[in-house]
Amino acid sequence: MHLRTLWFVLDAILWVGFLILEGFDFGVGMLHAWLAKDDTDRRVAINSIGPFWDGNEVWLIVAAAVIFAAFPAWYATMFSALYLAALLLLAALIIRGVSFEYQRKVDDERWRATFRWTLVVGSFLIPFLVGVALGDLLHGLPINQQGDYTGSFWGLLTPFGLWTGVTLVVLSLLLGSTYLTLKTTGDLHDRVARVSATIGWIAVPVVLGYVIWVHVGLGSGFVPNPIDAFALLAVIGAAWAASSRQEGWAFLAAALGMGGAVGTIFVQLYPNVLVSTTNAAYNLTIANTASPSYTLGVMTVVAAVALPVILLYQGWSYHVFRARLRAPRQGSPVRTPGAGTEAGAGAESGAGTSAEAGADGLAGRKGPL
Amino acid sequence: MSTDLARWQFATTSIYHFLFVPVTIGLAFLVALLETAWYRKNDDAYRRLARFFGTLLLINVAIGVVTGLVQEFEFGMNWSVYSRYVGNVFGGPLAMEGLLAFFLESTFLGIWIFGWNRLSKRLHLACIWVVAGATMLSAAFIMAANSWMQHPVGYTMGPNHQPQLNDVWALFNNPVFLWGYTHVVLASLVTGSLVMLAVSAWHLRRKSHVEAFRRTAVISLVVLLPTIILAMFVGSELGVVEGKYQPMKIAAAEALWTTCDSHCPFSAFQIGGGKNDHTPTQILPIPGLLSILATNHLDGKVEGINQLQAQYTKEYGPGTYIPSVFIQYWSMRVMAYLAALLGLLGLWGAWAIRRHSLDRSKWFLRVATWAVAAVFLMNTAGWLLTESGRQPWIVQGLLKTANAASPSVTTTDIWISLSVFLFLYLTLGAADLFLMIRYGRRDLGSEEEQGKPTSAGGRQDGPGPRPGAGPDAGPGAGPDEEADEDERLPALVY
Numbered sequence: 097m098h099l100r101t102l103w104f105v106l107d108a109i110l111w112v113g114f115l116i117l118e119g120f121d122f123g124v125g126m127l128h129a130w131l132a133k134d135d136t137d138r139r140v141a142i143n144s145i146g147p148f149w150d151g152n153e154v155w156l157i158v159a160a161a162v163i164f165a166a167f168p169a170w171y172a173t174m175f176s177a178l179y180l181a182a183l184l185l186l187a188a189l190i191i192r193g194v195s196f197e198y199q200r201k202v203d204d205e206r207w208r209a210t211f212r213w214t215l216v217v218g219s220f221l222i223p224f225l226v227g228v229a230l231g232d233l234l235h236g237l238p239i240n241q242q243g244d245y246t247g248s249f250w251g252l253l254t255p256f257g258l259w260t261g262v263t264l265v266v267l268s269l270l271l272g273s274t275y276l277t278l279k280t281t282g283d284l285h286d287r288v289a290r291v292s293a294t295i296g297w298i299a300v301p302v303v304l305g306y307v308i309w310v311h312v313g314l315g316s317g318f319v320p321n322p323i324d325a326f327a328l329l330a331v332i333g334a335a336w337a338a339s340s341r342q343e344g345w346a347f348l349a350a351a352l353g354m355g356g357a358v359g360t361i362f363v364q365l366y367p368n369v370l371v372s373t374t375n376a377a378y379n380l381t382i383a384n385t386a387s388p389s390y391t392l393g394v395m396t397v398v399a400a401v402a403l404p405v406i407l408l409y410q411g412w413s414y415h416v417f418r419a420r421l422r423a424p425r426q427g428s429p430v431r432t433p434g435a436g437t438e439a440g441a442g443a444e445s446g447a448g449t450s451a452e453a454g455a456d457g458l459a460g461r462k463g464p465l
Numbered sequence: 466m467s468t469d470l471a472r473w474q475f476a477t478t479s480i481y482h483f484l485f486v487p488v489t490i491g492l493a494f495l496v497a498l499l500e501t502a503w504y505r506k507n508d509d510a511y512r513r514l515a516r517f518f519g520t521l522l523l524i525n526v527a528i529g530v531v532t533g534l535v536q537e538f539e540f541g542m543n544w545s546v547y548s549r550y551v552g553n554v555f556g557g558p559l560a561m562e563g564l565l566a567f568f569l570e571s572t573f574l575g576i577w578i579f580g581w582n583r584l585s586k587r588l589h590l591a592c593i594w595v596v597a598g599a600t601m602l603s604a605a606f607i608m609a610a611n612s613w614m615q616h617p618v619g620y621t622m623g624p625n626h627q628p629q630l631n632d633v634w635a636l637f638n639n640p641v642f643l644w645g646y647t648h649v650v651l652a653s654l655v656t657g658s659l660v661m662l663a664v665s666a667w668h669l670r671r672k673s674h675v676e677a678f679r680r681t682a683v684i685s686l687v688v689l690l691p692t693i694i695l696a697m698f699v700g701s702e703l704g705v706v707e708g709k710y711q712p713m714k715i716a717a718a719e720a721l722w723t724t725c726d727s728h729c730p731f732s733a734f735q736i737g738g739g740k741n742d743h744t745p746t747q748i749l750p751i752p753g754l755l756s757i758l759a760t761n762h763l764d765g766k767v768e769g770i771n772q773l774q775a776q777y778t779k780e781y782g783p784g785t786y787i788p789s790v791f792i793q794y795w796s797m798r799v800m801a802y803l804a805a806l807l808g809l810l811g812l813w814g815a816w817a818i819r820r821h822s823l824d825r826s827k828w829f830l831r832v833a834t835w836a837v838a839a840v841f842l843m844n845t846a847g848w849l850l851t852e853s854g855r856q857p858w859i860v861q862g863l864l865k866t867a868n869a870a871s872p873s874v875t876t877t878d879i880w881i882s883l884s885v886f887l888f889l890y891l892t893l894g895a896a897d898l899f900l901m902i903r904y905g906r907r908d909l910g911s912e913e914e915q916g917k918p919t920s921a922g923g924r925q926d927g928p929g930p931r932p933g934a935g936p937d938a939g940p941g942a943g944p945d946e947e948a949d950e951d952e953r954l955p956a957l958v959y
Contacts, residue, residue: 147579150530151572158563160537165560168552175541175548176871182542183882190531190889194896197527201900243549244873387553387630388623394633395560402564409569413576416583 099396100386103166104369106399108362110162111230114155115223115264115358116271116351121145121152123272125192125219126265129212131276131291137284138212140421142196144279147417149196151410153189156226165395169243169385170369177237177245177370178229181252185225192218223268224261228252230361231260234310236371239378246374256309260361263306267354270299270331274338274347281422289341296335296346303331303357310360323363327356468870470879471543474886476852478535480845481890485529485897487844490604490650491657492522493597497590498684504590510677513910515593516581518661518681523578524900528893530571535886543879547859547869554620554630555610562606570599604653605637605646612642614860615851616710628863641710644703645851651696652847654688655807656840661685662814663837664905666830669823674909679824682833686818690811697804700847701758707851708759708767711861713777713786714854715759716770717793720745724772727764729755735794743771781862788856792849800846803839810836 128141164171175182191214199211235256238247273292280288307324334349365371369385372378386392496519503511537559540548548556576584577592584592613619619635620628636642665682668674708715716722720735722743731754732747756765770787777786810833817823824830859866 143579147575150575151568154563154568154571157534157537157567158560161556161560161563164537164541164548164552165556168556169549171541171552171556172545172548172871175538176543176545176873179542179871179874179878180881182538183885186535186538187885187889189534190893193531193534194527194893197523198896198900201524201904242872244545244871246873387556391553391557391630394557394630398561398564402568406564406568406572410572413572416576417579 099389099392100166100382101367102396103162103386103392104362104366104382107159107162107166108359110155110159111362112355112358114152114159115226115268116354117152117155118149119223119264119268119351119354120271120275120347121149122219122223122265122268123270124276125215125272126269127272127276127288127291129216131273131284131287133283133287140280140284141276142199142215144276144421146196147413150193151413153193162395166387166392167369167382167385168387170380173239173243173245173380174229174233174370177239177247178232178252180249181225181228185222185229188218188221188225192222219268220265223264227261227264228254228257230358231257233370234361234365236373238374239370239372239380240374241378243378243380259306259309263302263357264354266295266299266302267331267350267357270295270334270338270350271347271354274334274343274350277338277343278347279420281420289338289343292346293335293339296331296338296350299331299353300328300335303328303353306357307360310364321360321363323356323360327353327360330356467874467876467879468867470876470883471870471874472866474879474883475539475543477883478532478539478886478890479852480848481894482529482532482536483844483848484841484894485525485532486604487649487653487656487840488525488660489522489529490597490600490653491655492518492525492660493593493600493657494654495657495661495684495688496522497593497597499681500590500593504586510680514677514681517907517909518664519577519593520904521660521664521901523574524897524904526574528897532890542882543871543874544859544869545871545873547864550627550864550869551613551860554613554617554628554636557630557633558606558610558613558636562603566599566603566606570596570603573599601650601653604649608646608649609636609639609642612636612639612645614858615645615707615855616641617860617863628860640706641703644699644706648696648699648703648847651692651699652844654692655696656844658685658689658692659807659837659840662689663834666833667906668909670827670830670834675824677909682814682823683818686811686814689807690815693804693808693811697801697808700801700804702761704758705761707854711854712768713770713773713788714793714851716768716773717788717790717854718797718850719755719759719767720770720790720794721755721767722770724769725755725767727756727766728753729759729765729767731755731758734798784857784865786857788854792853796846796849796853800843800850803843803846807836807839807843 124141124145128138132138132141160171163174195211195215195218199208199215202208232252232254235254237245237254238251240246270292273288273295276288277285277292307320307328311320311324330349330353334346334353337343337346337349367382368379369382370380372380496515499511499515499518502508503515540555573592573595577589577596580589580592613636616639617628618639619630619632621631623629630636661681662685665678665685668678669682704715704718719729719731721729730747730750730752732745733749733751735745735747753763755767756763759765759767770790774786778784813829814823814833817826817829855861857865857867859869
């Protein structure tokens with residue numbers, strides 16, 4: 097395989113990894129304001145993704161940086177063409193990124209509500225805009241011979257791009273809700289489980305429309321790609337598993353569905369990276385945007401060393417925080433007024449043990465996780 | 466017009482980003498030191514200090530990370546010609562930064578934040594050291610990329626007159642990188658230690674937890690004094706290196722319009738010397754100092770702006786090759802003079818430690834609290850000096866800034882983005898400052914009241930349960946929340 101093809105595949109994997117991993121924390125971010133009945137529920141929901149979201153977001157950063165290094169001309173055209181959409185995406189990343197850290201820092205309802213909503217809005221906008229961007233790559237944009245975008249902001253909102261955005265948002269919701277069923281207990285858990293089933297059945301027609309559009313609508317013929325069929329089947333499976341409370345399977349299937357839905361864009365794109373609607377001769381392709389082979393070779397060595405290690409330690413972080421979260425029982429020594437740090441620490445270790453019990457409960461459940 | 470706006474946007478967003486970066490790098494290292502002290506001495510005060518300053522670190526990391534994202538996207542958004550032209554060289558270090566450093570930093574920071582009671586002490590300590598190391602590693606890749614813009618190396622000219630990477634090691638062996646990166650790491654440690662010193666001094670002035678905050682004051686001074694001295698030394702060596710590869714930058718920093726053959730004086734201040742004034746009135750000229758700063762030799766020759774302009778016109782064709790002399794001259798002095806003052810502050814602190822009067826010396830504590838503002842000014846001036854001094858080049862000798870912007874991005878687009886960034890950054894900056902002050906002034910939590918509850922006995926203390934801290938902790942849940950541990954580590958975590 098040519099090195100530049102390898103890097104196209106690697107970059108596709110990075111986008112898939114990003115949208116599966118952050119997908120569930122986007123989903124939790126969107127859902128937490130509605131599913132939580134009270135502040136404790138909200139804390140449980142946010143803390144279920146607390147240790148992970150930042151590490152997940154690095155997948156996006158690396159996916160973009162890899163385009164820069166491996167396909168500079170693609171990076172240059174894509175980000176300058178998507179200028180205002182990229183700005184909106186950055187704004188969403190900013191307001192969401194700070195909300196985790198800042199929400200709990202001031203004990204004032206208005207302050208908290210502000211950052212609660214920046215989390216919700218950011219968690220919605222990011223998968224939506226990333227969907228629009230990825231959809232546009234495949235649908236095509238007016239790109240001239242120099243590789244510059246000649247349309248306006250509204251030209252970025254192609255129908256297919258918008259539908260891709262909607263699809264990624266719905267799949268994020270599905271991932272987030274099934275993830276929460278694995279991380280919660282009690283009332284909250286029951287509510288989340290019901291909601292995840294509903295979202296699952298909404299996701300089925302959305303993804304059906306998406307795979308038809310990807311394939312037929314963009315003129316690749318009627319025989320479905322295996323990956324399209326795979327994405328659709330996975331989402332149906334996720335909906336079914338969520339309805340029958342097979343929570344681990346539901347999450348796994350939702351992840352596969354997201355992977356398939358994102359993966360199909362890159363499968364369909366190949367060997368293009370950004371289609372020009374002005375003239376097919378102006379299409380950006382793997383070949384005409386790639387860096388010389390020396391750069392790609394260096395990057396290959398770096399990735400070969402780094403990626404396995406990254407998977408290992410990110411996997412370990414999920415292992416460390418595998419337990420279900422539970423709210424402290426009423427009347428248990430959560431926190432003692434005026435006692436400051438030490439009481440907090442003591443209560444934390446108490447909560448730690450009850451979480452262990454939760455972990456045991458998790459092991460007893462059906463499903464692969 | 467649109468290139469100017471794009472420059473304004475890049476300058477403001479990157480200067481803003483670099484307000485937070487050095488705090489993150491410096492504080493991560495210092496928090497790791499505190500946690501190491503806890504691990505080795507098993508003294509709970511160090512654990513509380515590590516968490517206290519850890520909270521300040523996290524408040525900063527939050528903004529540092531999201532503003533870094535902006536930087537990564539902006540190359541493509543605003544500088545598409547640049548990105549297309551040099552991506553195969555410049556993009557490499559950025560991708561390596563993500564793969565080798567930023568993944569580590571983010572993942573292990575998450576584990577560290579939530580892992581206080583899930584991991585063994587040793588493993589938890591390892592996590593913060595990984596974070597501290599990763600922040601420095603991350604800076605290395607970014608600085609390697611930046612140094613290539615100052616002094617491009619390790620490439621050949623390919624077809625279409627485009628630079629192509631042919632030696633990746635050269636990027637990390639670039640003298641501008643070696644000195645510049647060391648300079649940035651030292652400046653970051655200076656910044657982190659000044660933040661810690663300011664907070665400690667504030668508490669010492671109010672006699673709050675004197676025992677504990679005296680320790681952090683001492684630690685921060687122990688870090689500050691050698692790092693500020695080294696930073697000045699390394700900075701002046703960086704000046705020599707840049708004098709070699711970017712002589713115009715140095716000439717402009719001294720407003721030296723005409724070549725000076727040897728024993729060139731350095732002016733402490735000057736009047737005039739701007740664009741149309743080639744004979745500034747030097748105040749307090751220090752004989753020979755400029756020769757030493759620019760060449761390491763008393764009789765070193767320093768090229769003048771006019772001569773360099775003539776030489777570049779011959780080499781690169783007609784055009785202006787002179788950066789803003791005003792920015793160069795004053796940013797260099799603001800940086801250097803503030804550094805000298807901070808060095809004096811470090812000496813003053815060391816003297817107070819020696820006399821055992823650190824927590825009683827009112828004036829020192831007052832000055833130390835406010836000195837933290839100076840360090841941000843110093844860092845910003847340093848970046849202005851090096852980036853503005855590179856103009857009109859975006860990559861020295863290869864591509865001019867004026868030719869590097871995105872053709873498809875309109876002036877209106879940039880006005881919109883600039884306004885959005887300004888609005889977000891000002892709001893977040895206010896929130897950050899508010900939180901830093903609030904959490905910097907927070908009570909440390911007292912061990913006097915509590916005995917020594919490091920282990921399982923922690924729950925015995927305090928006047929009894931507070932049912933449903935979560936649900937009922939709405940508005941007005943009481944001032945005790947303020948004295949709490951980091952709110953992101955509530956009782957129900959894992």
